[in-house]
Amino acid sequence: MQPQRIVITREDIERLIEERNSLAALLDVVRQNLALVTQTLGELRSAKDMLSILKTGNAQDTYAGIGGGVFIKALPVQGEKVLVNVGANYVIEMDVQQAIDYIESRIKEFEDLRSKLDAQLTEIARRISDIDNFLLYISAALRQQRQSQGG
Numbered sequence: 001m002q003p004q005r006i007v008i009t010r011e012d013i014e015r016l017i018e019e020r021n022s023l024a025a026l027l028d029v030v031r032q033n034l035a036l037v038t039q040t041l042g043e044l045r046s047a048k049d050m051l052s053i054l055k056t057g058n059a060q061d062t063y064a065g066i067g068g069g070v071f072i073k074a075l076p077v078q079g080e081k082v083l084v085n086v087g088a089n090y091v092i093e094m095d096v097q098q099a100i101d102y103i104e105s106r107i108k109e110f111e112d113l114r115s116k117l118d119a120q121l122t123e124i125a126r127r128i129s130d131i132d133n134f135l136l137y138i139s140a141a142l143r144q145q146r147q148s149q150g151g
Contacts (some may be wrong), residue, residue, distance in 0.1 A: 008138060020131045027124045034117045041110050048103045055096045063142065 050062065063071035077090065081093045084102055 004068065013055065013135070013138065016131055016135060020128055020135075023128050023131070025123050025127065027121065030117055030121050030124060034114065037110055037114045037117060041107060041114065044107050048100055048107070049094050051100050051103070055100070072120050 054062075061073060061075050064074040065071050081095055082097050082099045083091045084094050085091050086102070
Protein backbone atom coordinates (compact mmCIF):
# COMPACT_ATOMS: atom_id res chain seq x y z
CA MET A 1 0.00 0.00 0.00
CA GLN A 2 1.43 3.33 -1.07
CA PRO A 3 1.45 6.35 1.23
CA GLN A 4 -1.31 8.80 0.48
CA ARG A 5 -0.22 11.87 -1.44
CA ILE A 6 -1.41 15.29 -0.46
CA VAL A 7 -1.33 17.94 -3.15
CA ILE A 8 -0.65 21.48 -2.03
CA THR A 9 -0.51 24.18 -4.64
CA ARG A 10 1.51 27.37 -4.57
CA GLU A 11 -1.82 29.21 -4.21
CA ASP A 12 -2.63 27.16 -1.09
CA ILE A 13 0.70 28.14 0.43
CA GLU A 14 0.20 31.79 -0.51
CA ARG A 15 -3.28 31.72 1.10
CA LEU A 16 -1.80 30.27 4.28
CA ILE A 17 0.87 32.97 4.35
CA GLU A 18 -1.78 35.67 3.80
CA GLU A 19 -3.89 34.21 6.60
CA ARG A 20 -0.86 34.11 8.89
CA ASN A 21 -0.03 37.75 8.11
CA SER A 22 -3.65 38.80 8.73
CA LEU A 23 -3.69 36.90 12.01
CA ALA A 24 -0.41 38.54 13.06
CA ALA A 25 -1.93 41.98 12.40
CA LEU A 26 -5.06 40.98 14.33
CA LEU A 27 -2.88 39.74 17.18
CA ASP A 28 -1.27 43.19 17.39
CA VAL A 29 -4.69 44.87 17.51
CA VAL A 30 -5.90 42.54 20.27
CA ARG A 31 -2.69 43.20 22.25
CA GLN A 32 -3.23 46.97 21.90
CA ASN A 33 -6.85 46.61 23.03
CA LEU A 34 -5.72 44.49 25.95
CA ALA A 35 -3.22 47.18 26.97
CA LEU A 36 -5.98 49.83 26.84
CA VAL A 37 -8.33 47.66 28.91
CA THR A 38 -5.59 47.03 31.47
CA GLN A 39 -4.83 50.78 31.65
CA THR A 40 -8.53 51.59 32.08
CA LEU A 41 -8.85 48.97 34.83
CA GLY A 42 -5.94 50.60 36.65
CA GLU A 43 -7.56 54.03 36.38
CA LEU A 44 -10.93 52.71 37.58
CA ARG A 45 -9.35 50.94 40.57
CA SER A 46 -7.40 54.07 41.43
CA ALA A 47 -10.57 56.19 41.27
CA LYS A 48 -12.44 53.67 43.42
CA ASP A 49 -9.62 53.64 46.00
CA MET A 50 -9.59 57.45 46.16
CA LEU A 51 -13.39 57.60 46.53
CA SER A 52 -13.21 55.01 49.31
CA ILE A 53 -10.66 57.15 51.15
CA LEU A 54 -12.81 60.26 50.63
CA LYS A 55 -15.87 58.38 51.91
CA THR A 56 -14.16 57.60 55.21
CA GLY A 57 -13.31 61.26 55.69
CA ASN A 58 -9.67 60.38 56.38
CA ALA A 59 -8.25 62.32 53.43
CA GLN A 60 -6.78 65.62 54.56
CA ASP A 61 -6.24 67.01 51.10
CA THR A 62 -5.57 65.61 47.70
CA TYR A 63 -4.97 66.68 44.14
CA ALA A 64 -7.57 66.37 41.41
CA GLY A 65 -6.73 66.06 37.73
CA ILE A 66 -8.26 68.75 35.55
CA GLY A 67 -6.90 67.34 32.29
CA GLY A 68 -3.72 67.68 30.29
CA GLY A 69 -1.67 66.27 33.16
CA VAL A 70 -2.56 69.27 35.38
CA PHE A 71 -3.71 68.78 38.99
CA ILE A 72 -5.20 71.21 41.51
CA LYS A 73 -5.41 70.92 45.27
CA ALA A 74 -8.80 69.61 46.37
CA LEU A 75 -10.14 69.59 49.89
CA PRO A 76 -12.62 66.76 50.37
CA VAL A 77 -15.90 67.50 52.11
CA GLN A 78 -17.77 64.54 53.56
CA GLY A 79 -21.15 63.99 51.94
CA GLU A 80 -20.11 65.93 48.85
CA LYS A 81 -21.34 64.79 45.45
CA VAL A 82 -18.96 63.77 42.68
CA LEU A 83 -19.30 63.98 38.92
CA VAL A 84 -18.96 60.68 37.07
CA ASN A 85 -18.46 60.36 33.32
CA VAL A 86 -20.89 57.68 32.16
CA GLY A 87 -19.89 57.80 28.49
CA ALA A 88 -21.01 59.61 25.34
CA ASN A 89 -19.92 62.91 26.94
CA TYR A 90 -22.50 62.58 29.73
CA VAL A 91 -21.54 63.31 33.33
CA ILE A 92 -23.83 62.47 36.22
CA GLU A 93 -23.70 63.83 39.75
CA MET A 94 -23.66 61.00 42.31
CA ASP A 95 -22.96 60.61 45.98
CA VAL A 96 -19.66 58.88 46.72
CA GLN A 97 -21.17 55.43 47.40
CA GLN A 98 -23.16 55.53 44.15
CA ALA A 99 -19.98 56.46 42.31
CA ILE A 100 -18.09 53.57 43.97
CA ASP A 101 -20.89 51.16 43.00
CA TYR A 102 -20.87 52.46 39.42
CA ILE A 103 -17.08 52.11 39.19
CA GLU A 104 -17.26 48.57 40.58
CA SER A 105 -19.73 47.63 37.82
CA ARG A 106 -17.41 49.17 35.22
CA ILE A 107 -14.46 47.24 36.67
CA LYS A 108 -16.48 44.02 36.31
CA GLU A 109 -17.31 44.86 32.67
CA PHE A 110 -13.67 45.56 31.86
CA GLU A 111 -12.48 42.41 33.65
CA ASP A 112 -14.94 40.40 31.52
CA LEU A 113 -13.67 42.16 28.40
CA ARG A 114 -10.06 41.46 29.40
CA SER A 115 -10.91 37.75 29.81
CA LYS A 116 -12.46 37.67 26.33
CA LEU A 117 -9.44 39.45 24.83
CA ASP A 118 -7.08 37.02 26.60
CA ALA A 119 -9.03 34.11 25.09
CA GLN A 120 -8.89 35.71 21.62
CA LEU A 121 -5.16 36.30 22.01
CA THR A 122 -4.60 32.65 22.92
CA GLU A 123 -6.73 31.38 20.00
CA ILE A 124 -5.05 33.66 17.43
CA ALA A 125 -1.57 32.73 18.69
CA ARG A 126 -2.50 29.03 18.49
CA ARG A 127 -3.70 29.39 14.89
CA ILE A 128 -0.52 31.27 13.91
CA SER A 129 1.55 28.51 15.51
CA ASP A 130 -0.44 25.85 13.62
CA ILE A 131 0.16 27.64 10.32
CA ASP A 132 3.87 28.10 11.10
CA ASN A 133 4.23 24.41 11.94
CA PHE A 134 2.40 23.37 8.78
CA LEU A 135 4.55 25.66 6.62
CA LEU A 136 7.69 24.23 8.24
CA TYR A 137 6.42 20.72 7.52
CA ILE A 138 5.80 21.61 3.87
CA SER A 139 9.25 23.20 3.60
CA ALA A 140 10.92 20.10 5.09
CA ALA A 141 8.92 17.79 2.80
CA LEU A 142 9.95 19.82 -0.26
CA ARG A 143 13.59 19.72 0.80
CA GLN A 144 13.40 15.97 1.32
CA GLN A 145 11.71 15.51 -2.06
CA ARG A 146 14.44 17.52 -3.82
CA GLN A 147 17.18 15.51 -2.10
CA SER A 148 15.59 12.19 -3.03
CA GLN A 149 15.30 13.37 -6.66
CA GLY A 150 18.97 14.16 -6.71
CA GLY A 151 18.90 17.88 -6.04
